[in-house]
Structure formats: structure tokens, C-alpha cells
Amino acid sequence: MKLFEKITNPREIRRKLGLNQQEFWSRIGVTQSGGSRYESGRNMPKPVRELLRLVHVEQIDLSKVRREDFEIVEYLKETHPDLYKSLRKAVRAKMEAQEGSSEATAS
Secondary structure, rough: OOOOOOOOOOHHHHHHHHOOHHHHHHHHOOOOOHHHHOOOOOOOOOHHHHHHHEEEEHHOOHOHHHHHHHHHHHHHHHEEEEEHHHHHHHHHHHHHHHHHHHHHHHO
């Protein structure tokens, strides 16, 4: 999913995760009633949509992300682009392997 891509059905995402509205929306700082309005078709602001994507689609725990982490990534990209690409490739391979093993376990 691309940055700020339109999320057309937050209710579907919530249901796939098995969360009630309170659990789902509170993780991104939205009240249950506000989330209900978004699920009913009200236009979702870009910041809310992006938080929903990061937390519920990408499964990123925002409580663990620090500004320093982004600065380190940018520094690594600028000063050691080959190492950055190598690390990125290794992380993607690890994620694909985990997805494959979790799909095999679910079968």
C-alpha cells in the first residue's frame, strides 16, 4: 500500500484483525464514535488514514519508533548506500520467510 493511499474500507481491515471499534480506533487516537463515522463512509483525513495504514496494515508499533531511528536510517542511506540496500534486502527476505511460515501454519 502506498503512502496516503486511499483506504476504502476500514471496517474490513478491523474485522480481519478481529478487533472491536474501541480497540481498533483507540490504537491510532480516534474515538470509537469517530471511527464509526469513518466506517460508515465519512471522509478520513490523510493523517488518520496514514496512522491506520502504519498501525493496522503495516503492523508497526508506534510506541517503539523514535526520531533517532529515522535519522539513523537517513544517515545509513547517505553514507553507506550499499549496506543500506543489503540490509533492506535481508529484512524483506526475513519478512517473506515469516509470512510463508505463518501461512503454512494456518493451513
